[in-house]
Amino acid sequence: MRLTQADASFLYTESASGPMHISSVYVLEGELAFEKVFEHFQSRLHLVPSYRRKLAHVPLNIAHPEWVDDPEFDLANHVFSHKVPAGSTLQQGVDAAIELNEPILDRSRPLWKVYVIEGVPDRTLILQMTHHAMIDGASGIELTTVLYDFDAKGANVEPPPAKPWVAAPVPSAFERFNTALQENLSRSSLSDAFSAASRIPASQQAL
Incomplete structure (x- = not known):
C-alpha cells in the first residue's frame, strides 16, 4: 500500500527538532498491571493491521x-x-511520559510505540506515540476506541482469528521499483491524454 502525497510529506519534513509523530497520554482509572495491558494490545492487533506494517x-x-x-x-x-x-x-x-517521548520513531519498524506507566495510585498512564503518516484524525479516533476499550467482557469486539497472523511476503527491491515505474508510466499516459483532450477545440469536443 503506497503512501499518499500527504502522508509521505510527514516523513520528508521530519527532523529531530521537528518530529512528526502524535503523542498522547491516556489516564485510566485503576491500576492495571503491565502484563494485562500487553495482553490486551495483543488481543486487539488484528483490528489495527497498520500496526504490523513498516515502511x-x-x-x-x-x-x-x-x-x-x-x-x-x-x-x-x-x-x-x-x-x-x-x-x-x-x-x-x-x-515521566514527557521524558519518555522520543524525538523520532525507528523507521525500520512499524511507526508506533507505547509506554505503560505504573506507580500512580489508582491510575494507569499510557503514553501512545504514532507517526502522523500512519493515521489521520478520523482513524486516530477509531484506533483509540479499539485499543483503549478495556471492557472486561470485550462486548462487540471481533475476536482474534483462529490462525496466527503471518506476514505477507515483502516485495523485493526490484519488484518495488518495477511496480512504482509502472504506476508512474500509467499516470504519465493518463496525464498526456487529459492534456491532449484539453487542446481539442470545444466545437470538436461537442461532436
Missing part, C-alpha cells in the same frame, strides 16, 4: 514508500513498561 522504500526514490507487513514484528518492540516511584502524583506520571 519499504523504492529504489532511487522514484515513488513514495509503501507499507508492507513486518515479517519480524514483535509486540515487545512496541509496548514497554515504565515504573515511577510508588505513590507518585498524577503530574509526576505525566512528567
Whole structure:
C-alpha cells in the first residue's frame, strides 16, 4: 500500500527538532498491571493491521514508500513498561511520559510505540506515540476506541482469528521499483491524454 502525497510529506519534513509523530497520554482509572495491558494490545492487533506494517522504500526514490507487513514484528518492540516511584502524583506520571517521548520513531519498524506507566495510585498512564503518516484524525479516533476499550467482557469486539497472523511476503527491491515505474508510466499516459483532450477545440469536443 503506497503512501499518499500527504502522508509521505510527514516523513520528508521530519527532523529531530521537528518530529512528526502524535503523542498522547491516556489516564485510566485503576491500576492495571503491565502484563494485562500487553495482553490486551495483543488481543486487539488484528483490528489495527497498520500496526504490523513498516515502511519499504523504492529504489532511487522514484515513488513514495509503501507499507508492507513486518515479517519480524514483535509486540515487545512496541509496548514497554515504565515504573515511577510508588505513590507518585498524577503530574509526576505525566512528567515521566514527557521524558519518555522520543524525538523520532525507528523507521525500520512499524511507526508506533507505547509506554505503560505504573506507580500512580489508582491510575494507569499510557503514553501512545504514532507517526502522523500512519493515521489521520478520523482513524486516530477509531484506533483509540479499539485499543483503549478495556471492557472486561470485550462486548462487540471481533475476536482474534483462529490462525496466527503471518506476514505477507515483502516485495523485493526490484519488484518495488518495477511496480512504482509502472504506476508512474500509467499516470504519465493518463496525464498526456487529459492534456491532449484539453487542446481539442470545444466545437470538436461537442461532436
